[in-house]
Amino acid sequence: xxxxxxxxxxxxxxxxxxxxxxxxxxxxxxxxxxxxxxxxxxxxxxxxxxxxxxxxxxxxxxxxxxxxxxxxxxxxxxxxxxxxxxxxxxxxxxxxxxxxxxxxxxxxxxxxxxxxxxxxxxxxxxxxxxxxxxxxxxxxxxxxxxxxxxxxxxxxxxxxxxxxxxxxxxxxxxxxxxxxxxxxxxxxxxxxxxxxxxxxxxxxxxxxxxxxxxxxxxxxxxxxxxxxxxxxxxxxxxxxxxxxxxxxxxxxxxxxxxxxxxxxxxxxxxxxxxxxxxxxxxxxxxxxxxxxxxxxxxxxxxxxxxxxxxxxxxxxxxxxxxxxxxxxxxxxxxxxxxxxxxxxxxxxxxxxxxxxxxxxxxxxxxxxxxxxxxxxxxxxxxxxxxxxxxxxxxxxxxxxxxxxxxxxxxxxxxxxxxxxxxxxxxxxxxxxxxxxxxxxxxxxxxxxxxxxxxxx
Amino acid sequence: xxxxxxxxxxxxxxxxxxxxxxxxxxxxxxxxxxxxxxxxxxxxxxxxxxxxxxxxxxxxxxxxxxxxxxxxxxxxxxxxxxxxxxxxxxxxxxxxxxxxxxxxxxxxxxxxxxxxxxxxxxxxxxxxxxxxxxxxxxxxxxxxxxxxxxxxxxxxxxxxxxxxxxxxxxxxxxxxxxxxxxxxxxxxxxxxxxxxxxxxxxxxxxxxxxxxxxxxxxxxxxxxxxxxxxxxxxxxxxxxxxxxxxxxxxxxxxxxxxxxxxxxxxxxxxxxxxxxxxxxxxxxxxxxxxxxxxxxxxxxxxxxxxxxxxxxxxxxxxxxxxxxxxxxxxxxxxxxxxxxxxxxxxxxxxxxxxxxxxxxxxxxxxxxxxxxxxxxxxxxxxxxxxxxxxxxxxxxxxxxxxxxxxxxxxxxxxxxxxxxxxxxxxxxxxxxxxxxxxxxxxxxxxxxxxxxxxxx
Numbered sequence: 066x067x068x069x070x071x072x073x074x075x076x077x078x079x080x081x082x083x084x085x086x087x088x089x090x091x092x093x094x095x096x097x098x099x100x101x102x103x104x105x106x107x108x109x110x111x112x113x114x115x116x117x118x119x120x121x122x123x124x125x126x127x128x129x130x131x132x133x134x135x136x137x138x139x140x141x142x143x144x145x146x147x148x149x150x151x152x153x154x155x156x157x158x159x160x161x162x163x164x165x166x167x168x169x170x171x172x173x174x175x176x177x178x179x180x181x182x183x184x185x186x187x188x189x190x191x192x193x194x195x196x197x198x199x200x201x202x203x204x205x206x207x208x209x210x211x212x213x214x215x216x217x218x219x220x221x222x223x224x225x226x227x228x229x230x231x232x233x234x235x236x237x238x239x240x241x242x243x244x245x246x247x248x249x250x251x252x253x254x255x256x257x258x259x260x261x262x263x264x265x266x267x268x269x270x271x272x273x274x275x276x277x278x279x280x281x282x283x284x285x286x287x288x289x290x291x292x293x294x295x296x297x298x299x300x301x302x303x304x305x306x307x308x309x310x311x312x313x314x315x316x317x318x319x320x321x322x323x324x325x326x327x328x329x330x331x332x333x334x335x336x337x338x339x340x341x342x343x344x345x346x347x348x349x350x351x352x353x354x355x356x357x358x359x360x361x362x363x364x365x366x367x368x369x370x371x372x373x374x375x376x377x378x379x380x381x382x383x384x385x386x387x388x389x390x391x392x393x394x395x396x397x398x399x400x401x402x403x404x405x406x407x408x409x410x411x412x413x414x415x416x417x418x419x420x421x422x423x424x425x426x427x428x429x430x431x432x433x434x435x436x437x438x439x440x441x442x443x444x445x446x447x448x449x450x451x452x453x454x455x456x457x458x459x460x461x462x463x464x465x466x467x468x469x470x471x472x473x474x475x476x477x478x479x480x481x482x483x484x485x486x487x488x489x490x491x492x493x494x495x496x497x498x499x500x501x502x503x504x505x506x507x508x509x510x511x512x513x514x515x516x517x518x519x520x521x
Numbered sequence: 522x523x524x525x526x527x528x529x530x531x532x533x534x535x536x537x538x539x540x541x542x543x544x545x546x547x548x549x550x551x552x553x554x555x556x557x558x559x560x561x562x563x564x565x566x567x568x569x570x571x572x573x574x575x576x577x578x579x580x581x582x583x584x585x586x587x588x589x590x591x592x593x594x595x596x597x598x599x600x601x602x603x604x605x606x607x608x609x610x611x612x613x614x615x616x617x618x619x620x621x622x623x624x625x626x627x628x629x630x631x632x633x634x635x636x637x638x639x640x641x642x643x644x645x646x647x648x649x650x651x652x653x654x655x656x657x658x659x660x661x662x663x664x665x666x667x668x669x670x671x672x673x674x675x676x677x678x679x680x681x682x683x684x685x686x687x688x689x690x691x692x693x694x695x696x697x698x699x700x701x702x703x704x705x706x707x708x709x710x711x712x713x714x715x716x717x718x719x720x721x722x723x724x725x726x727x728x729x730x731x732x733x734x735x736x737x738x739x740x741x742x743x744x745x746x747x748x749x750x751x752x753x754x755x756x757x758x759x760x761x762x763x764x765x766x767x768x769x770x771x772x773x774x775x776x777x778x779x780x781x782x783x784x785x786x787x788x789x790x791x792x793x794x795x796x797x798x799x800x801x802x803x804x805x806x807x808x809x810x811x812x813x814x815x816x817x818x819x820x821x822x823x824x825x826x827x828x829x830x831x832x833x834x835x836x837x838x839x840x841x842x843x844x845x846x847x848x849x850x851x852x853x854x855x856x857x858x859x860x861x862x863x864x865x866x867x868x869x870x871x872x873x874x875x876x877x878x879x880x881x882x883x884x885x886x887x888x889x890x891x892x893x894x895x896x897x898x899x900x901x902x903x904x905x906x907x908x909x910x911x912x913x914x915x916x917x918x919x920x921x922x923x924x925x926x927x928x929x930x931x932x933x934x935x936x937x938x939x940x941x942x943x944x945x946x947x948x949x950x951x952x953x954x955x956x957x958x959x960x961x962x963x964x965x966x967x968x969x970x971x972x973x974x975x976x977x
Contacts (some may be wrong), residue, residue, distance in 0.1 A: 253789075253791055253792060254786055254789055254791075254792060256792070259811075259812035260814070262804075262807065262808070262812060263794065263795065263808055264808060264809075264810075264811070265786055265789075265792075265794075265808050265857070266786065266809075267725070267784075267785070267786030269723070269725035269784070270784060270785075270786065273825075274811060328723075328725070329723070329726075330721055330722065330723030330726065333709075333710055333723060335709055335710075336710060336712070336721075338719065338721075339719065340719070348718075351718065352718070352719055352721050353720075353721055353722075353723075354720075355720070355730060356715035356716050356718060356720065356764075358716070369729075401721070
């Protein structure tokens with residue numbers, strides 16, 4: 066028996082656990098699920114004979130070390146900032162580790178010791194980061210192996226509501242942490258390069274500088290820029306690439322409407338509103354508008370942001386009921402962002418029968434034999450239900466597959482890793498196809514490279 | 522002989538020093554001017570027999586303590602963050618202190634010791650803070666003494682170019698630290714109250730939410746909100762006031778044009794542009810616009826911010842020559858704000874013959890005998906030349922007058938003080954009149970209070 070310890074049994078762990086339970090007899094696995102709620106941990110075992118659920122408080126050193134000591138490999142599904150203690154214990158007791166989170170500085174600092182002990186600490190192997198790395202590197206390596214030179218890499222991901230459950234004007238529901246959606250893009254200008262020129266978009270313009278994307282069978286999407294595109298230069302070996310851009314996918318029209326909240330200052334998370342608990346939605350909106358003894362909140366908002374009364378934007382705001390006199394924010398000392406989240410959750414929470422959808426889209430521009438070419442690659446996955454969501458599958462399955470392959474010594478390169486090597490991504494992407502996670506490629510004309518004319 | 526030590530001989534110290542030199546014989550004063558440049562310090566003495574200039578590095582403890590020990594009162598004209606070491610030495614050696622800066626936490630912490638020793642540490646006695654405190658409290662105290670109840674206090678200050686030197690489309694030149702102008706308003710939403718309702722303006726809307734002000738003989742001005750209006754509730758004893766708002770004055774149209782820079786992200790001071798040194802002004806502007814192989818920087822900017830070609834806004838941008846191909850930013854790793862400052866300084870630097878102007882405007886709303894009333898009060902001062910500027914007079918004269926009155930035991934309340942008590946503001950405001958610093962009051966209708974109808 067090989068023992069796998071999973072720390073943290075949340076909504077994103079369903080497909081991960083299902084995969085490992087399904088493989089447990091054939092692969093001789095015993096799965097221990099440790100969670101801060103023992104009841105929750107036990108529920109996730111589904112009464113399977115090769116699994117048990119235990120109480121595990123990751124901040125209780127004794128409890129944590131005992132569980133890790135008994136395992137051969139640890140999967141941490143906790144929020145990123147909680148991995149490091151488990152990682153140090155894995156090093157201490159000589160256990161492999163798998164996470165779906167970005168490599169933190171603390172995690173990276175363990176690299177040489179992890180290598181010395183011949184261990185694999187695989188990170189960033191969920192969906193984003195994870196499937197994005199693997200699917201991008203597969204095409205980039207193929208282009209390079211064929212003698213091509215990379216000119217452009219653009220990559221977009223979005224967690225959305227599935228078309229069959231899409232029943233609001235925003236074409237959006239919360240399929241993941243709502244807070245991250247409300248504060249998305251904050252903390253500094255988005256930086257990227259387009260055709261060799263640095264470009265910067267301040268937060269308050271982010272949702273007005275979108276790109277369109279078209280996916281056959283799914284129609285049109287839009288994307289706004291992520292903050293950190295430039296770090297992918299070194300990760301993917303794209304130091305000389307002329308265009309590097311990463312973005313977040315929404316349905317067309319979302320960003321233009323979301324920009325209203327940004328403009329008003331409703332997404333600000335840096336200060337508290339003293340009397341937030343008792344404010345009606347209407348009073349909350351009025352905080353961000355000039356005082357008038359006579360004009361309505363509606364007209365002040367329309368005038369302030371120059372919204373015509375027949376603009377669909379306006380219907381989107383009405384749909385959220387933001388001008389309601391009676392509904393209260395009901396949160397003490399809420400930040401504007403927390404209050405907005407409350408208003409949005411009234412309307413954007415998934416219904417029991419709703420399904421989610423993950424969309425990923427890459428563009429690869431390259432030069433081969435003096436010719437400029439482009440490959441577009443996309444993946445769309447719809448969730449089965451609210452247990453086996455597209456999010457849970459795309460986050461959990463790569464983690465589970467990687468974990469098993471590490472145990473089976475098919476992934477062996479030691480150290481603090483991310484899945485950008487063929488040894489890792491080829492078999493995982495292949496296996497993901499059988500779960501419906503598959504990229505479709507098409508060739509298209511390479512547009513826009515014209516350096517003699519940039520901004521002239 | 523009473524010895525006054527002035528630390529820091531900058532542009533704002535001219536009127537301060539002139540005042541004290543003029544009074545030195547009659548008042549038996551000896552003025553020591555300490556500066557990091559001994560030459561500069563000596564120049565400021567004008568060869569006056571009652572003055573000397575010395576080298577003084579405020580970070581050199583021995584040098585600092587020797588100079589302070591020999592004085593009866595210290596005036597620190599250094600930037601606010603450098604006062605504290607001098608303040609501690611004043612406490613150690615039992616010397617009074619005067620500064621024109623906001624009271625820092627470190628300064629406030631000295632209060633009980635300062636009181637014990639019977640010393641006066643007078644701060645915030647320049648123009649803003651300073652003359653604003655004094656002129657506001659004079660009217661507020663008068664209203665209260667007459668049985669009135671304060672309903673509203675709005676206060677605006679601006680450092681501008683004098684009408685006779687106003688020769689650009691922005692009606693603005695740098696009369697003070699350019700950096701503070703470029704980054705003004707950043708660091709969080711502006712907070713204030715209007716008619717009992719909290720109001721918040723995010724930075725990116727600040728320059729679109731202006732108020733107009735009219736001053737007889739000087740025409741129209743506009744003002745945008747300062748960040749920190751609410752702290753004046755406790756300072757001025759205005760806890761129950763319905764409207765509290767502080768703002769910065771510009772000529773009409775400045776803010777709408779400045780907003781272009783804010784929108785583009787050019788005022789951001791939080792990141793560096795890697796290749797800033799070699800960027801032309803045009804390339805710098807293009808950093809903040811979408812890539813296009815064909816469209817010009819001009820058209821991209823106009824389209825992005827929806828500026829009509831016949832809008833005066835556009836002429837303001839052209840006047841700054843921001844689309845120039847050849848002029849270089851010339852600063853290594855500049856932030857966007859530093860690069861913008863460079864561009865603006867080409868055009869907004871005062872010419873040798875230019876004069877500056879300080880404008881201050883208060884509105885006091887109150888209720889007396891069941892009637893709502895309003896007093897508006899304003900002060901405009903034009904500089905004489907580039908030595909005795911309006912800024913140097915309004916900053917330096919109150920400091921000088923306060924210093925002399927402390928020495929003469931006319932200001933005696935011990936502790937860390939700001940000039941909000943009658944003992945302090947009445948004689949100083951009276952004396953400032955003889956230097957042309959005088960407020961004009963007029964009564965006006967109190968507008969707008971209609972709580973039953975707010976935002977309904």
